[in-house]
Amino acid sequence: MKLMKIGLTGGIATGKSTVAAMLVERGALLVDADQVAREVVMPGEPALEAVASTFGQAVIHTDGTLNRKALGEIVFNNRDQLMQLESILHPAIRNRMQQRIRQYEEQDPKQLVVADIPLLYETGQEELYEGIMVVYVPQQLQLTRLMERNGLVQEEALRRIGLQMNIEQKRSRADWVIDNSSSLEETKRQVDEFWKSQDLP
């Protein structure tokens, strides 16, 4: 049977967005949890009000938008605060993701829908999808890429990695693994192979 809806996950900075872009290039319809997480905290959204009353005005810019860097510095250094933020945002993110997936399914019933969700396993969402693709790199490379991309020192980067399920564990649970530790061409080759193996258009 042809695949219609898959989850895409991995660890922080292992290359989910990179692989998502390759799938979109082949025609997939993408719903991105990080992007939806940004939408639900736009000015005027109830989740932003809840964030402001929980974490204070220091996490709100003077123009009323969320100061993501300031909030990140709080929650990525304190698990309890992170859990508090998640309890505000996750229900809103999940609702909006499901809504968007349904829209895509109605709009283009033949096309593959891909949901890019960093915390897919951590939040127990496997059952919502027909299969899960994990973008994998060994932890040492994950660390290097994260430090480079976000300008973090090793200690900070390790702390962020430690907030998520270990990448080896994610890999062992996956239905399909894309190994992104080599060149982008090699990653694209694996994505193309997946596409063909599933007989996608």
Ligand SMILES: CC(C)(COP(=O)(O)OP(=O)(O)OC[C@H]1O[C@@H](n2cnc3c(N)ncnc32)[C@H](O)[C@@H]1O)[C@@H](O)C(=O)NCCC(=O)NCCS
């Ligand atoms: C704390 C926030 C404001 C920091 O924003 P910032 O722009 O600096 O980072 P961004 O949103 O681009 O996230 C980057 C990466 O951090 C990791 N990350 C984000 N949230 C979490 C979390 N709750 N637990 C573990 N890792 C996380 C993910 O791998 C994500 O891809 C933001 O990450 C956030 O709102 N997080 C809570 C919502 C959430 O859980 N999002 C994950 C998708 S469901």
Ligand SMILES: Nc1ncnc2c1ncn2[C@@H]1O[C@H](COP(=O)(O)OP(=O)(O)OP(=O)(O)O)[C@@H](O)[C@H]1O
């Ligand atoms: N094959 C590759 N070779 C070299 N660099 C790469 C490769 N794939 C991705 N990168 C780089 O690694 C970093 C992480 O990639 P990407 O942003 O796609 O990860 P992500 O899993 O979506 O991250 P996050 O969880 O933070 O959203 C980026 O700076 C990207 O340019």
